[in-house]
Amino acid sequence: MTANAAIxxxxxxxxxPIRYRAVCARCERDELAELESVKIYRRYAAGQTVSWxxxxxxxxxxxxxxxxxLTQQMEDGRTQMVGLLxxxxxxxxxGREVAAYTVTAxxxxxxxxxxxxxxxxxxxSNPRIAGRLLEMTLDELDxxxxxxxxxxxxxxxxxxxxxxxxxxxxxxxxxxRQPEGRIAVDLPLTRxxxxxxxxxxxxxxxxQMSALKRDGVIELDGKRRVVIPLFGRLxxxxxxxxxxxxxS
Amino acid sequence: MTANAAIxxxxxxxxxPIRYRAVCARCERDELAELESVKIYRRYAAGQTVSWxxxxxxxxxxxxxxxxxLTQQMEDGRTQMVGLLxxxxxxxxxGREVAAYTVTAxxxxxxxxxxxxxxxxxxxSNPRIAGRLLEMTLDELDxxxxxxxxxxxxxxxxxxxxxxxxxxxxxxxxxxRQPEGRIAVDLPLTRxxxxxxxxxxxxxxxxQMSALKRDGVIELDGKRRVVIPLFGRLxxxxxxxxxxxxxS
DNA sequence: CGCAATATTGACAAGCGTCAACTTCGGTGG
DNA sequence: CCACCGAAGTTGACGCTTGTCAATATTGCG
Numbered sequence: 001m002t003a004n005a006a007i008x009x010x011x012x013x014x015x016x017p018i019r020y021r022a023v024c025a026r027c028e029r030d031e032l033a034e035l036e037s038v039k040i041y042r043r044y045a046a047g048q049t050v051s052w053x054x055x056x057x058x059x060x061x062x063x064x065x066x067x068x069x070l071t072q073q074m075e076d077g078r079t080q081m082v083g084l085l086x087x088x089x090x091x092x093x094x095g096r097e098v099a100a101y102t103v104t105a106x107x108x109x110x111x112x113x114x115x116x117x118x119x120x121x122x123x124x125s126n127p128r129i130a131g132r133l134l135e136m137t138l139d140e141l142d143x144x145x146x147x148x149x150x151x152x153x154x155x156x157x158x159x160x161x162x163x164x165x166x167x168x169x170x171x172x173x174x175x176x177r178q179p180e181g182r183i184a185v186d187l188p189l190t191r192x193x194x195x196x197x198x199x200x201x202x203x204x205x206x207x208q209m210s211a212l213k214r215d216g217v218i219e220l221d222g223k224r225r226v227v228i229p230l231f232g233r234l235x236x237x238x239x240x241x242x243x244x245x246x247x248s
Numbered sequence: 249m250t251a252n253a254a255i256x257x258x259x260x261x262x263x264x265p266i267r268y269r270a271v272c273a274r275c276e277r278d279e280l281a282e283l284e285s286v287k288i289y290r291r292y293a294a295g296q297t298v299s300w301x302x303x304x305x306x307x308x309x310x311x312x313x314x315x316x317x318l319t320q321q322m323e324d325g326r327t328q329m330v331g332l333l334x335x336x337x338x339x340x341x342x343g344r345e346v347a348a349y350t351v352t353a354x355x356x357x358x359x360x361x362x363x364x365x366x367x368x369x370x371x372x373s374n375p376r377i378a379g380r381l382l383e384m385t386l387d388e389l390d391x392x393x394x395x396x397x398x399x400x401x402x403x404x405x406x407x408x409x410x411x412x413x414x415x416x417x418x419x420x421x422x423x424x425r426q427p428e429g430r431i432a433v434d435l436p437l438t439r440x441x442x443x444x445x446x447x448x449x450x451x452x453x454x455x456q457m458s459a460l461k462r463d464g465v466i467e468l469d470g471k472r473r474v475v476i477p478l479f480g481r482l483x484x485x486x487x488x489x490x491x492x493x494x495x496s
Numbered sequence: 497c498g499c500a501a502t503a504t505t506g507a508c509a510a511g512c513g514t515c516a517a518c519t520t521c522g523g524t525g526g
Numbered sequence: 527c528c529a530c531c532g533a534a535g536t537t538g539a540c541g542c543t544t545g546t547c548a549a550t551a552t553t554g555c556g
Contacts, residue, residue, distance in 0.1 A: 072397045074487055080400040082393035093386055100390060123379075130378060131371075137385045138341055142348060144392040145330035149320045151399035152328040152447025156512070191535060199400025201513055206536055223521070223535070239322055404544070439503060449545055454504055471503070471553070 005042040005050070008110075012036070016112075021088035022062040023136060026128040040113045044105035050091075057099045059113045060092030066109035067188040070101040071196060081196040083140075086170050090136055094120050107188040151199045154239055159198040160208045161237035164218065164226060168234075179231045187224045212237070253290035253298070253359075260284070264360075269336035270310040271384060274376040286366060290359045298339075298351035298359075305347045307361045308340030314357035315436040318349040319444060329444040331388075334418050338384055342368050355436040399447045402487055407446040408456045409485035412466065412474060416482075427479045435472045460485070 013019065013032040024035055041064070044050055050068060051057065063085045070083030082101060085091055091103065091111065123130045150162050164185060171186065172179040187194075191209075195202040212218045217237055219227040228234050235242060261267065261280040272283055289312070292298055298316060299305065311333045318331030330349060333339055339351065339359065362370075371378045398410050412433060419434065420427040435442075439457075443450040460466045465485055467475040476482050483490060 070393070072393065074397070074401065075489060078401040080397040082396045093390075095383065095386075101393070123382075124375070127372070127375070127378070130375070130382065134371075134378065134382045134385065135343065137382065137389060138343075141385060141389050141392060142341075144389060144396065145318070145320065145349070147396055148330045148392065148399060149322070149328040151396060153322065153326040190533095202535080203514080203537085204512060207512095210536070241323060438501095450503080451505085451546080452544060455544095458504070 005044050005048075005111075008041040008043060010036060010039060010041065013039075016064070018062060018064055018088040022112075023090050023129060023133050024062070026132050027126075028128075031126065031128065035114070038114060038118060042111045042113055044109040044111070046105055046107050046109075048105045048109075050103035050105060050109070050111070051099050053099055053102045055099045056097060057092060058116050060090070060094060060116050060119050061111040061113040063087050063089045063091060064110040064112050067106040068109055068111075069104050069106050069189075069193060069196075071104065072101055079196050080199065081193065082144075084197060087174065089140075090133065092116065094123055094133075106193055156198075156200055156204050156208050157211065157237065158239040159200065160194075160205065160212060161217070161234050162240065163194060163198060164228065165235055165238050165240070168228065168231065181231060182227070182229050183231055184221070184225060184227045187226055253292050253296075256289040256291060256358075258284060258287060258289065261287075264312070266310060266312055266336040266360075270360075271338050271377060271381050272310070274380050275374075276376075279374065279376065283362070286362060288361045290361055292353035292357040292359070294353055294355050294357075296353045296357075298353060298357070299347050301347055301350045303347045305340060305344060306364050308338070308342060308364050308367050309359040309361040311335050311337045311339060312358040312360050315354040316357055316359075317352050317354050317437075317441060317444075319352065320349055327444050328447065329441065330392075332445060335422065337388075338381065340364065342371055342381075354441055404446075404448055404452050404456050405459065405485065406487040407448065408442075408453065408460060409465070409482055410488065411442060411446060412476065413483055413486050413488070416476065416479065429479060430475070430477050431479055432469070432473060432475045435474055 013024065013036050014029075016022075019025070024032065027035065042061075044066075053072070065087050068085040068089075068091065069081050070085070071079055071081050073079050084106075093100070094116065123133065150159055154162060167187070168179045168183060168185045172183070189197065191202040191205045194200075195205045198205065209218070209220070213220055216229065217233055219229065221227055232242070261272065261284050262277075264270075267273070272280065275283065290309075292314075301320070313335050316333040316337075316339065317329050318333070319327055319329050321327050332354075341348070342364065371381065398407055402410060415435070416427045416431060416433045420431070437445065439450045439453045442448075443453045446453065457466070457468070461468055464477065465481055467477065469475055480490070
């Protein structure tokens with residue numbers, strides 16, 4: 001992780017907003033105390049790069065608040081987002097020296113960082129942390145597989161509807177609710193970042209957002225806030241079957 | 249895992265072809281003996297379904313030989329492959345009751361199966377198995393992220409070249425070699441399965457295979473064997489930068 | 497040898513990308 | 527408080543890549 005990140009004073013794990021969803025979720029009080037002594041908070045401004053593909057990676061981290069994106073680039077500049085990290089998600093790969101992807105703060109971002117080597121030691125010694133990381137990695141793999149379906153088989157309109165559905169579900173999950181009826185969703189991504197997520201151009205994203213608005217599926221409140229008058233309607237536009245699954 | 253699979257006699261783990269790559273790779277002799285007493289081999293014919301999305305999943309398994317595919321389907325029938333499991337890959341998700349994807353034998357397939365519940369107990373008690381599974385899951389997540397780039401940003405021609413490159417690398421890895429110069433690769437997939445992997449139609453796959461042949465990038469020896477006169481040429485057609493990485 | 501499954505090829509159309517002009521937003525400084 | 531400016535977003539015209547539908551060829555198996 002590179003410089004320019006503001007470093008903040010350590011705060012108590014007990015009152016941490018991601019206490020029960022992050023990699024430390026299963027830890028007991030005494031284990032938290034151990035983590036607390038070695039963690040470092042880092043804050044990044046929207047748009048700032050957290051680390052470049054190819055950089056040495058000496059840290060792993062949890063996203064405390066904000067949104068980070070992982071992206072991959074081809075030589076000619078074509079860009080694909082390959083990870084969208086929301087609060088409680090884990091960043092970094094134990095056992096890897098060199099970052100495989102570029103990490104960018106999509107919005108203001110707060111990370112809870114650990115030095116990689118000591119964290120790897122914890123993974124070996126603490127089955128609660130190792131088990132939770134395995135579970136989170138399996139969840140991420142499932143999410144990646146849904147993303148494969150989105151990229152490989154969905155139309156531009158379905159892709160947009162799917163992304164809005166995902167964001168609505170994650171936002172609702174933080175409030176321990178199911179999304180339904182009329183809801184508002186924050187869009188922490190620019191049109192270009194949405195395009196990189198969806199394998200589209202930003203022009204196509206813009207056109208399909210306009211089309212969904214014209215058809216009454218969404219309303220725009222500024223550029224970065226979307227109101228969904230009827231959540232079920234959006235889901236049916238996404239091409240997925242209704243429920244959203246009993247997963248997680 | 250459903251019926252119709254032939255069940256074979258237990259064979260020694262010591263001489264297993266995937267001994268040093270599978271989930272059991274780090275186990276010691278005595279641990280292998282424990283696994284040996286509970287494993288069951290199952291064999292499936294090409295085209296046979298191993299398990300349907302939504303089925304109860306009471307087993308997990310390692311692919312011993314052959315190829316299995318994981319696929320996801322939309323209500324209207326659009327199909328996307330979301331996993332291609334080759335020898336040593338792990339099948340199933342500890343902690344999940346119900347299969348999320350349909351598993352099909354793409355070629356003749358031999359699985360080394362364990363009942364899920366006892367395997368979950370092993371994960372808790374045996375850090376060698378848990379650690380290896382975490383490592384394999386992280387590798388799969390990386391592979392899925394490369395796949396996202398392929399689906400989101402590559403042309404049909406680049407997609408085909410990428411798939412052939414992946415298969416060549418995996419086949420070479422089994423023989424502990426680096427692919428280079430003139431090599432032959434088995435194609436364990438039909439044109440339709442290739443299309444499902446690549447997010448294309450089978451017609452586009454067929455056309456691009458013909459184009460690569462016309463341009464001298466590949467030669468066809470029957471439908472299911474591809475000769476690559478110059479591996480580097482194929483890689484440059486794939487859109488990836490040369491090396492293929494020091495990964496794994 | 498014949499049939500069904502698999503693969504190839506062609507003609508055409510649709511969806512999305514490209515290039516370009518224009519508009520809106522949001523923050524800064526006068 | 528408002529005017530200005532650059533960044534972000536929208537819209538239009540057009541063309542290319544890939545999908546669709548259909549006919550034909552090839553393969554492998556009984």
